[in-house]
Amino acid sequence: MLFIDGPLIGGVNNPYNVRMNDALLQKNVIPIFIVKNSNSNMVTDNIPQLKGKFNSDLHWAYTFQKAGTRTNFFKYEDSYNDEFSKIFCYLKTFDVSPQRIEFHPKTYAKYRDSMDEMMDLIYYLTLVQGNLKNPQLRSIAVAEKFARETLDLFDMSNLMKSLGLVPTMNQERGFGG
Numbered sequence: 167m168l169f170i171d172g173p174l175i176g177g178v179n180n181p182y183n184v185r186m187n188d189a190l191l192q193k194n195v196i197p198i199f200i201v202k203n204s205n206s207n208m209v210t211d212n213i214p215q216l217k218g219k220f221n222s223d224l225h226w227a228y229t230f231q232k233a234g235t236r237t238n239f240f241k242y243e244d245s246y247n248d249e250f251s252k253i254f255c256y257l258k259t260f261d262v263s264p265q266r267i268e269f270h271p272k273t274y275a276k277y278r279d280s281m282d283e284m285m286d287l288i289y290y291l292t293l294v295q296g297n298l299k300n301p302q303l304r305s306i307a308v309a310e311k312f313a314r315e316t317l318d319l320f321d322m323s324n325l326m327k328s329l330g331l332v333p334t335m336n337q338e339r340g341f342g343g
Contacts, residue, residue, distance in 0.1 A: 167196045167284065171306045174199040174252045174268045184249045187270040196277055198284070199268040202302055208242050227256035227264045234259065236285060259292040259301040
């Protein structure tokens with residue numbers, strides 16, 4: 167299994183992520199996309215009883231779910247390109263915002279019989295990460311920590327200035343520029 171921090175389908179990465187998913191499946195690697203923050207309304211906009219009652223799917227899942235549970239699986243189908251579809255559910259590990267777990271339909275079809283075990287493993291890896299306020303898979307938390315430590319090795323603000331680059335608003339926030 168390969169846990170990927172971010173959505174399967176979301177903007178310009180769509181074709182790349184689908185090709186990567188196919189290549190990983192050919193090597194018997196199971197790509198699983200984990201989304202921690204999202205304002206999407208794929209569920210709440212398409213279930214009449216939920217429409218207009220929640221700010222986002224995460225708001226609905228947080229309100230609806232008890233800690234230690236997941237929703238059923240939903241399917242998003244892109245109306246223009248079947249390859250840009252996904253199967254997803256929401257996992258609420260602790261009493262905080264849930265995470266969305268996404269699979270490409272080809273991945274789901276190939277590993278359908280193992281979905282319960284995979285979801286149990288994702289739940290376990292989130293539990294052992296141990297952060298009750300910011301639950302995420304242990305491997306993703308470790309990778310984020312490593313990335314932050316690596317960035318601390320460089321003075322990004324001075325490096326960007328010396329190269330003549332102008333930071334965007336998000337870069338200024340992230341690099342303290």
